[in-house]
Amino acid sequence: MEEKAAKRVVLVPVPAQGHLTAMMQLGKALYLKGFSITVAQTEFNHLSPSDDFPDFSAVTILGGLSETEFKNLGPVEFLIKLNVVCEESFKGCLGQLLQQHGNDVACVIYDEIMYFAEAAAMDFNLPSVIFSTMSATSFLCRSLMGRLNDNPLLDPLEEPGEEDKLIPELYPLRYKDLPTSAFAPLESSLKLYMKARDKRSASLVIINTSSCLESSSLEWMRQDLQAPIYPIGPLHMAASASFSLLEEGRSCIEWLNKQAESSVIYISLGSLAWMEHKDMVEMAWGLANSKQPFLWVIRPGSVPNPESLSEELNGIVSERGHIVKWAPQKEVLSHSAVGGFWSHCGWNSTVESISEGVPMICRPFSGDQKVTARYLERVWRIGIQLEGEELKRGDVERAVRMLMADEEGVMMKKRALCLKEKIEASARSGGSSHNSLNEFADFINAL
Ligand code: UDX
Numbered sequence: 001m002e003e004k005a006a007k008r009v010v011l012v013p014v015p016a017q018g019h020l021t022a023m024m025q026l027g028k029a030l031y032l033k034g035f036s037i038t039v040a041q042t043e044f045n046h047l048s049p050s051d052d053f054p055d056f057s058a059v060t061i062l063g064g065l066s067e068t069e070f071k072n073l074g075p076v077e078f079l080i081k082l083n084v085v086c087e088e089s090f091k092g093c094l095g096q097l098l099q100q101h102g103n104d105v106a107c108v109i110y111d112e113i114m115y116f117a118e119a120a121a122m123d124f125n126l127p128s129v130i131f132s133t134m135s136a137t138s139f140l141c142r143s144l145m146g147r148l149n150d151n152p153l154l155d156p157l158e159e160p161g162e163e164d165k166l167i168p169e170l171y172p173l174r175y176k177d178l179p180t181s182a183f184a185p186l187e188s189s190l191k192l193y194m195k196a197r198d199k200r201s202a203s204l205v206i207i208n209t210s211s212c213l214e215s216s217s218l219e220w221m222r223q224d225l226q227a228p229i230y231p232i233g234p235l236h237m238a239a240s241a242s243f244s245l246l247e248e249g250r251s252c253i254e255w256l257n258k259q260a261e262s263s264v265i266y267i268s269l270g271s272l273a274w275m276e277h278k279d280m281v282e283m284a285w286g287l288a289n290s291k292q293p294f295l296w297v298i299r300p301g302s303v304p305n306p307e308s309l310s311e312e313l314n315g316i317v318s319e320r321g322h323i324v325k326w327a328p329q330k331e332v333l334s335h336s337a338v339g340g341f342w343s344h345c346g347w348n349s350t351v352e353s354i355s356e357g358v359p360m361i362c363r364p365f366s367g368d369q370k371v372t373a374r375y376l377e378r379v380w381r382i383g384i385q386l387e388g389e390e391l392k393r394g395d396v397e398r399a400v401r402m403l404m405a406d407e408e409g410v411m412m413k414k415r416a417l418c419l420k421e422k423i424e425a426s427a428r429s430g431g432s433s434h435n436s437l438n439e440f441a442d443f444i445n446a447l
Helices: 017-032 067-104 116-123 136-145 186-198 211-225 251-257 277-290 306-320 329-333 347-354 368-379 393-404 407-427 432-445
Strands: 008-012 036-042 057-061 105-111 128-132 204-207 229-231 264-268 294-297 321-324 338-343 360-362 383-385
Touching (some): 008 017, 008 067, 017 036, 017 105, 017 128, 017 347, 017 432, 036 067, 067 105, 067 116, 067 186, 105 116, 116 128, 136 186, 136 204, 136 211, 136 368, 204 211, 204 432, 211 229, 229 432, 251 294, 251 321, 277 306, 277 393, 306 321, 329 338, 338 347, 338 393, 347 368, 347 407, 360 368, 360 393, 368 383, 383 393, 393 407, 407 432
Parallel strands (some): 008 036, 008 105, 036 057, 105 128, 128 204, 204 229, 264 294, 264 338, 360 383
């Protein structure tokens, strides 16, 4: 008897490290459940084939935008334009896939921000699924901000002095925690959120979070969207899919092996955030004065002229620090020498840290990171947020000491370990995220 071909899902990721990471983990999780995977990628930030995904097929959405346009437009305007230029080309890709695989193509799963994919799927009568790679709470914020009319959330954002006020419906978020972008004016973010909300007609939403982290935001999302929501995360616990747009520096693991247990603060700002030269100097002095060993990822492009710092930094680093351009982050966070994580609070970094029980110092840079930083400090209470426009070395020193050496830090570590247990339980057989992923697989099989 002829064997029935596996159902195929078409993944449409945002071409950026943080979003690609989660989408490839989803692909791997679905592949392990027996589905065939096609990844539709733009020419920008195109993934090279990796040992981790030998059975995935790939199609390229041509006519996309270049590195230069990314630099000129910035991420928000780039994404708005990408959605315009990719729609027709993606229709062509889908048409070809349907010719090749016919009814085996079950659905299109697109990153919330790649909303052009929905129109193409509709054209071919294919079901579409939104994948949110960020937190449920930030999804909710983007969705509320993207309402076209009558939007009381937006007025205080324009009023100086109002931004510190709490938003009653979104407690404990303040207006300044809303996911506005550091890369673009408010109107651009709103345009992106409006378009993503406007186009939405997907059958359901899957999201890289766990109900043990964000149950009330998930409930609100269900009411707002009137669609089934499946919290299936954190996906790195369901399917490890390590890939990196930058080369990992493994020297840091050897260095960590020589450090005392829970003594090291790991510092990384993810793949997009950057800091001013003066903030970096303050940070380096604050770290040095805290007397705590530190592992610092200084990604190329994340600080202007890092070479001009080297003399000052070298002295500090040679004493008790280690710097790499990019680290094997999950391995670092699971290392017994690491006791704290200074993070920009990107969603992947946050769930990776929570699932290792590592408390955090939060210095959000843009967008959803501000929402997450507030949750880390006020809801899960496993983080200290460093606020204010400029970093000051005294504040850095105090925060590092509090996290790594004080009683408050010990309590945060306890709460982080408690959350780690909950999140592990949700990812295990019978847990909420595990069940949601199975239900989602059943949904695809029934298409
Ligand atoms: C982007 C957005 O900026 C973020 O706000 C959003 O939540 C997700 O998409 P990014 O800034 O790159 O992501 O941060 P994050 O979500 O934390 O993802 C970074 C990924 O790169 C993580 O999976 C992390 O493990 C990995 N990483 C980071 C490394 O492997 N090595 C490093 O040195 C730094």
